[in-house]
Amino acid sequence: MRAFARDLGISPGRLSEILGGGNIPGKRLTRRIITSLKLDADDTSHIMRVVDRQKKIQTELKGAHQLDMDQFSLIADRENFSLLCLLETENFVSDISWMAERLNVSEATVRDVLERLSRLGLIKQGPHGYQSTHKDITTSHNIPSAAIREYHTQGLKHATESLLNVDPDLRDITSIEMPTDLNKLKIAKEHIRDFRRKIAKLLEEGETTEVYRLNIQLVPVTNVAGSRKGAHT
Numbered sequence: 597m598r599a600f601a602r603d604l605g606i607s608p609g610r611l612s613e614i615l616g617g618g619n620i621p622g623k624r625l626t627r628r629i630i631t632s633l634k635l636d637a638d639d640t641s642h643i644m645r646v647v648d649r650q651k652k653i654q655t656e657l658k659g660a661h662q663l664d665m666d667q668f669s670l671i672a673d674r675e676n677f678s679l680l681c682l683l684e685t686e687n688f689v690s691d692i693s694w695m696a697e698r699l700n701v702s703e704a705t706v707r708d709v710l711e712r713l714s715r716l717g718l719i720k721q722g723p724h725g726y727q728s729t730h731k732d733i734t735t736s737h738n739i740p741s742a743a744i745r746e747y748h749t750q751g752l753k754h755a756t757e758s759l760l761n762v763d764p765d766l767r768d769i770t771s772i773e774m775p776t777d778l779n780k781l782k783i784a785k786e787h788i789r790d791f792r793r794k795i796a797k798l799l800e801e802g803e804t805t806e807v808y809r810l811n812i813q814l815v816p817v818t819n820v821a822g823s824r825k826g827a828h829t
Contacts, residue, residue, distance in 0.1 A: 672746050674747070685807065686803055690724065751811050
């Protein structure tokens with residue numbers, strides 16, 4: 597690593613951060629890395645696209661509060677993020693009964709969530725009641741997989757309940773199956789991440805009165821070679 601860093605003209609520490617995903621290189625340095633590794637045209641195109649996308653995400657999330665592993669594990673339950681979003685709506689009422697009714701949970705659950713979020717410094721009580729301490733919240737890249745699985749499991753369950761109980765005019769649940777080139781899966785996932793952020797930006801502009809969740813599932817229907825029954829990702 598020291599020799600490679602020397603050839604690139606950067607410190608070993610910075611190279612270590614780049615390899616670990618903690619530092620996004622600029623286009624010039626990315627070009628030097630590509631040249632040093634003698635990458636072909638396809639790999640070069642992919643790396644340049646990833647760097648551009650990460651720089652864009654970095655700009656969009658500038659100033660966002662990043663949760664560490666322990667914090668995310670503590671608030672992985674769906675109600676925590678739902679309440680944080682509810683606080684940002686324009687018609688928010690800082691009343692436990694009102695919050696419980698809006699989120700369709702018990703008042704005891706609301707009290708527990710408020711206590712947990714207050715203890716973690718994610719909300720505070722101001723002159724007009726509860727309010728968020730951070731407008732945007734993100735997670736680190738090394739969240740425990742068990743916490744991620746639990747969070748997404750709850751989201752999928754909620755989507756199923758919406759399919760059965762919510763008027764079609766107030767929700768959108770669709771699916772499509774297609775023959776797939778696995779070599780393009782990484783690119784597809786990049787497009788999904790970009791789409792997710794564009795939708796969030798669109799819906800957060802204007803008069804925000806409700807809290808919505810966007811679930812996007814891209815999963816194999818066939819038995820993909822190399823996968824195993826019961827595997828978790």
